[in-house]
Amino acid sequence: MTSFSVVPGAAVSQILGASPKDILRVVTDTYIAHEHGRSVNPDSYFLRFPEKPDARVIALPAYLGGEVDTIGIKWIASFPDNVRQGLPRASATLLLNDYATGYPIACLEAAGISAARTAASAAVAAAALVGDARLRVAVIGAGVIARTILSYLHANGLAISDVLVHDLDATSADHLAGHAEGLGLSARTGTLQHALAADLVVFATTAATPYVPGDTPLRPGQVLLNVSLRDLAPELLLGANNIVDDVEHCLKALTSPHLTEQLTGNRDFVTGTLGGLLLGRFTLDPAKPTVFSPFGLGILDLAVGHHVLQQARAQGSAVEIPDFIGETTRW
Structure with a gap:
């Protein structure tokens, strides 16, 4: 010792x-x-x-x-x-x-x-939420975390049909699209609007406040991995199944779930935790999209x-x- x-x-x-x-x-x-x-x-x-x-x-x-x-x-x-x-x-x-x-x-x-545990968390959640469906994936934010998440989604066997990358920095977006192609995936860069239409949307930005409006149209069954936590307006979460890694941790520091709690005055919008989902302790409403918000444990x-x-x-x-x-x- x-x-x-x-x-x-x-x-x-x-x-x-x-x-x-x-x-x-x-x-x-x-x-x-x-x-x-x-x-x-x-x-x-x-x-x-x-x-x-x-x-x-x-x-x-x-x-x-x-x-x-x-x-x-x-x-x-x-x-x-x-x-x-x-x-x-x-x-x-x-x-x-x-x-x-x-x-x-x-x-x-x-x-x-740190990057690996964040990416693996996203990939575990994605697999639990989308099953074996063939997916159009979009990644918003093209840094190290985004790169690692793509690698872990691929390693976890998700059926990815194509990848769209959006970043305010075009060079970073091109690099991440190239990384996706290196994994054998079809990839391109595109607009935020096009990214938000994907089946699985990954947020991996450094945004400090929400920029995705509350009236953004989301589809039943669509999955948003809210990894960077502050991209989504709270009104979006009110129309979704909401999975967090830990309720007490995630509802603080002005994350999107925290802003939703402040807006409503309660936590009724939280569906459950990822651990509970893995253990089958609750079911999701198939008529809603699902947002996974991991604070990072x-x-x-x-x-x-x-x-x-x-x-x-x-x-x-x-x-x-x-x-x-x-x-x-x-x-």
Whole structure:
């Protein structure tokens, strides 16, 4: 218990890339464990800067029981101005602690883990909501998260007929369309209006306030993955089945579900959680579209990070630091 493991980004990327189906399984199991109450997932904590209002660093502490039985915290920075310099918007680390003693056991580069758990969450929800239907998919926002979501939708076996990409930056849209074609999918760029008509619409933007109007026509059975959380006017949610990852977490921070709660004064519009859906605890109204709004739970980072750590140790790609703990006895 005196040693400490460090898993660098290259090793994390290799493990994630080699086993997307394992990540999908881990994320599915984690949602079910959370639904059964085998987790502790407190509020995220936001560090903001007066001179950089668009930037933030978020701490997501969590504990997950069962086979994972580990404590962890993700520390993730979001600096949108990075994009102008050709850098990814987000960077992250994940610290894991032993549940028996509380001692730190590992630190992992976690930007890829964060993207993978977000994408796997979207793909698990999509598969549960659309079944084996052949889909026209649209992705609104063409960054790292969007790219990873497309990869995980493909890895989860969704029957995708074609992909339409919309982004305010034409170059980013072209890159994501090229990525989709690299997955063997037919892809093109298009307008927001055309994107909103797809069977499965993925929102992966940095929008701070809704820009999709409340009177936007949606179809019965249409599925919207509200991953970026603030794109949709609350009136849209009132006409939809609404699935969240966790009610308390999602209805805050001026997300679209939070704005809907403020508009109505209640939470009656929430149909249920993804864990409940996976367990068959409720049914959806087939006459309505469905919106999945995942706030992003720290337990997902923890579970995926635990999996990556086990694989890295087995492969020898974890860097071990012996005697990391300075004092091992009280006296």
